[in-house]
Amino acid sequence: MDLQLFSQLVVNGVAVGCIIALSAVGLTITYGVLRLVNFSHGDFLTVGAYMTLIANGLGLNIWFSIVVGAVLAIAIALICEKLIWSPLRDARASMTTLIIVAIGLALFLRNGVILIWGGGNQSYDVPVAQAVEILGVRLAYYQLLVIALTTIAIVVLHYMLQRTKIGKAMRAVSDNIDLARVSGINVERVAVWTWVIAIGMTALGGSMYGLMTAVRPNMGWFLILPMFAAIILGGIGNPYGAIAGALVTGIAQEAGTYWLPTAYKPAIALVIMIVVLLFRPQGIFRGTI
Amino acid sequence: MIGYIVSLVIFTATYALFSLGLNLQWGFTGLINFGHIAFMTLGAYTTVLLSLQDVPLFISVIAGGAMAALLGLLIGFSTLRLREDYLAIVTVGVAEVVRLIAVNEAWLTRGPMGLYGFPLPLEDYQPNLVGKLAAIAILTAIVAVALWRLWRWMGAQIQGSSRSQWQRNLPLVATYLISLMAILFAIGAIAKQLKANQILPPWGLGIFLIATLAATVWLYVWWARRMFPKLPEWHVSSALIGSVGVTAFGLWVYGCGAVALYNYSYKAGLMLLLLVVLTLTFWFLERMLASPWGRILKAIREDEEVARALGKNVFWYKLQSFMLGGAIAGIAGAFYAWQLTFINPDGFTTLITFQAWTIVILGGAGNNVGTLLGATIFWAYNTATRFILKDIIPLDDARLGAFRLMVIGLLLIILIIWRPQGILGKKEELTLGG
Numbered sequence: 091m092d093l094q095l096f097s098q099l100v101v102n103g104v105a106v107g108c109i110i111a112l113s114a115v116g117l118t119i120t121y122g123v124l125r126l127v128n129f130s131h132g133d134f135l136t137v138g139a140y141m142t143l144i145a146n147g148l149g150l151n152i153w154f155s156i157v158v159g160a161v162l163a164i165a166i167a168l169i170c171e172k173l174i175w176s177p178l179r180d181a182r183a184s185m186t187t188l189i190i191v192a193i194g195l196a197l198f199l200r201n202g203v204i205l206i207w208g209g210g211n212q213s214y215d216v217p218v219a220q221a222v223e224i225l226g227v228r229l230a231y232y233q234l235l236v237i238a239l240t241t242i243a244i245v246v247l248h249y250m251l252q253r254t255k256i257g258k259a260m261r262a263v264s265d266n267i268d269l270a271r272v273s274g275i276n277v278e279r280v281a282v283w284t285w286v287i288a289i290g291m292t293a294l295g296g297s298m299y300g301l302m303t304a305v306r307p308n309m310g311w312f313l314i315l316p317m318f319a320a321i322i323l324g325g326i327g328n329p330y331g332a333i334a335g336a337l338v339t340g341i342a343q344e345a346g347t348y349w350l351p352t353a354y355k356p357a358i359a360l361v362i363m364i365v366v367l368l369f370r371p372q373g374i375f376r377g378t379i
Numbered sequence: 380m381i382g383y384i385v386s387l388v389i390f391t392a393t394y395a396l397f398s399l400g401l402n403l404q405w406g407f408t409g410l411i412n413f414g415h416i417a418f419m420t421l422g423a424y425t426t427v428l429l430s431l432q433d434v435p436l437f438i439s440v441i442a443g444g445a446m447a448a449l450l451g452l453l454i455g456f457s458t459l460r461l462r463e464d465y466l467a468i469v470t471v472g473v474a475e476v477v478r479l480i481a482v483n484e485a486w487l488t489r490g491p492m493g494l495y496g497f498p499l500p501l502e503d504y505q506p507n508l509v510g511k512l513a514a515i516a517i518l519t520a521i522v523a524v525a526l527w528r529l530w531r532w533m534g535a536q537i538q539g540s541s542r543s544q545w546q547r548n549l550p551l552v553a554t555y556l557i558s559l560m561a562i563l564f565a566i567g568a569i570a571k572q573l574k575a576n577q578i579l580p581p582w583g584l585g586i587f588l589i590a591t592l593a594a595t596v597w598l599y600v601w602w603a604r605r606m607f608p609k610l611p612e613w614h615v616s617s618a619l620i621g622s623v624g625v626t627a628f629g630l631w632v633y634g635c636g637a638v639a640l641y642n643y644s645y646k647a648g649l650m651l652l653l654l655v656v657l658t659l660t661f662w663f664l665e666r667m668l669a670s671p672w673g674r675i676l677k678a679i680r681e682d683e684e685v686a687r688a689l690g691k692n693v694f695w696y697k698l699q700s701f702m703l704g705g706a707i708a709g710i711a712g713a714f715y716a717w718q719l720t721f722i723n724p725d726g727f728t729t730l731i732t733f734q735a736w737t738i739v740i741l742g743g744a745g746n747n748v749g750t751l752l753g754a755t756i757f758w759a760y761n762t763a764t765r766f767i768l769k770d771i772i773p774l775d776d777a778r779l780g781a782f783r784l785m786v787i788g789l790l791l792i793i794l795i796i797w798r799p800q801g802i803l804g805k806k807e808e809l810t811l812g813g
Contacts, residue, residue, distance in 0.1 A: 127464045127467065127468070129413075129467075129471070174792065174796075177796075178796065185462075185463065185464055186409065186411055186463060187795055187799070189411055189464060189467050190411070190736070190740075190791060190795050191791070191792050191795055191796065193413060193733070193736075193788075193791070194787075194788040194789065194790075194791030194792040194795070195788065195792060196788070197733060197784055197785070197787060197788030197791070198785050198788035198789055198792070199788075200784075201781040201782070201784040201785040201788065202781075202785055204777070204778070204781035205778050205781045205782055205785065208777065208778070209777055209781075314471070315471065315472045315475060318468045318471075318472070322465075322468070351483060353479055353482070353483045354476075354479060354483070356472065356475050356476060356479065357476045357479060359472065360469070360472040360473065360475075360476050363468070363469065363472060364457045364469065367457050367458060367461060367465060367469070368457050371461050371465070
């Protein structure tokens with residue numbers, strides 16, 4: 091076994107796992123808090139990356155662009171909340187209805203991106219960065235950055251969920267929406283904050299993914315499978331589980347290419363998912379739904 | 380022209396067969412299958428690969444359907460015991476992985492190069508006059524039964540309503556529908572002229588189209604809201620207009636089909652074979668769904684716990700429905716391959732799954748006639764836009780494709796929010812309530 095190659099793959103896996111973690115947290119909290127299986131979540135990652143591309147194209151520097159991109163993506167998500175999700179919640183729509191609407195939205199967003207930017211690859215206007223080499227393992231600058239930023243984002247998320255009022259309210263709604271409502275929690279406000287946190291982190295992940303690879307219209311759609319694998323593995327509705335699940339999925343996907351052709355990465359995510367569903371459908375950690 | 384109509388009929392019928400499988404799973408049992416294309420891919424490849432090994436076509440198709448059912452068994456076994464959302468997630472993944480296998484296992488599927496030169500049904504069949512007349516007779520029988528059923532349904536609608544009411548409404552409803560079509564046609568014609576003469580810049584043309592279409596939709600929704608509550612039997616009138624339209628259209632297509640069969644070609648024979656299979660499948664499904672088995676599926680869709688409380692093995696029924704729907708999609712896949720005479724993974728995109736979803740929801744989930752109607756409307760839309768949109772929308776080809784997909788996405792959202800029962804579905808069933 092070529093240890094050096096294998097550790098390189100594991101390092102790549104950690105970087106990809108961080109991207110999946112950033113977006114899977116959003117997917118799992120919309121799933122847990124709003125009871126919405128958001129199939130358009132991956133496409134919001136794409137939208138985030140393209141919004142950053144707009145800001146970057148206007149000459150803003152990349153860090154500022156990422157912030158602007160996240161804000162624009164959140165704005166789009168809030169428009170969807172206002173136009174689609176909030177009315178559907180008021181009509182007490184069933185989970186299946188929400189799922190079909192979400193997949194329709196996914197098609198709409200992805201093809202909207204193709205309509206505006208075309209189907210080709212795009213990249214940000216950033217300086218070429220040097221890779222760092224440790225014990226023969228190459229660590230690209232943007233990979234290191236992704237890992238660092240993800241760690242910061244997760245710490246901030248942890249603080250928000252545990253210490254702030256809105257975080258507590260979110261956990262309460264996630265546990266039991268009716269009980270939360272009768273204890274005076276404003277569910278609509280919680281929904282808005284859920285979108286802000288979920289899409290903010292996802293858009294950040296999208297921009298990071300764009301930095302690491304390229305910005306393309308189906309980047310998010312192809313990540314939806316590992317994201318679902320991560321949240322099922324970690325227990326649906328549990329953000330910490332989603333992070334752990336994302337790292338496991340990311341590492342398994344990349345390390346798996348040591349034995350399997352690269353093209354079969356999504357198959358690894360699918361196998362993880364099916365094994366979890368067969369033997370421990372509630373996930374490794376406790377999910378909320 | 381007639382050759383084109385024949386291929387359109389084949390495409391429509393293939394999609395109808397494919398969507399009937401989805402309608403069984405989603406419309407009747409409430410199973411969310413976002414990977415329906417996986418069944419079609421498996422069915423098509425199994426059929427083609429076996430027939431390339433000189434296995435008789437009939438057995439190859441059956442094997443294709445069986446493989447698709449087996450895939451259904453595997454997916455169903457791991458997810459159908461759990462909540463409905465897990466099935467949706469896993470089917471998306473399975474469809475992706477099936478596509479990856481078709482692309483990457485070149486030793487089996489020849490990857491993106493694709494497979495061609497495989498045996499086709501009725502390929503070398505050269506009918507004499509008697510054979511041609513027999514073929515036309517079969518087509519006539521199918522069309523006659525379809526029209527007979529349509530008019531019997533129409534008769535039942537008229538029976539239940541007061542004659543003077545719907546007769547008085549008829550001109551108003553006809554005016555509404557015909558004027559709507561005339562306005563849409565006029566907008567298209569104007570936009571075509573504008574584009575051809577380059578009077579407006581592309582963005583100006585885009586704004587013109589969006590503005591006029593929005594205004595038309597708003598006007599007609601407003602008109603419908605004012606007019607229809609005052610016309611108690613308007614749905615009978617519109618059903619009558621619809622039936623007349625469908626009959627005229629059906630007879631025209633029938634004429635084209637009969638001429639094509641008389642000047643026999645491979646495609647004409649395939650069309651007849653496919654229509655026979657579609658009719659048999661439709662009849663079989665209707666029989667099954669009218670039986671206690673079908674009622675249990677509906678009970679599961681409406682409330683799983685009720686079915687369970689009645690002592691039904693819910694998991695087993697769901698699995699049967701999922702596998703049967705998959706097998707039907709697999710057989711549709713064989714016809715898809717025979718129509719194209721060349722298959723590669725690009726022909727089996729995720730998009731087809733969502734086209735089938737649009738067909739099922741548009742026609743009315745849980746209604747097989749609705750699915751057939753949905754497939755026809757979908758292909759009419761598809762054909763019309765393929766030729767017309769190019770002339771009136773200021774976009775290049777790739778973007779036009781994206782635009783049409785956006786329309787499908789939007790249509791899914793709008794239908795499921797405002798008219799979840801589609802055109803022919805029952806309002807009491809499958810509505811928003813949880």
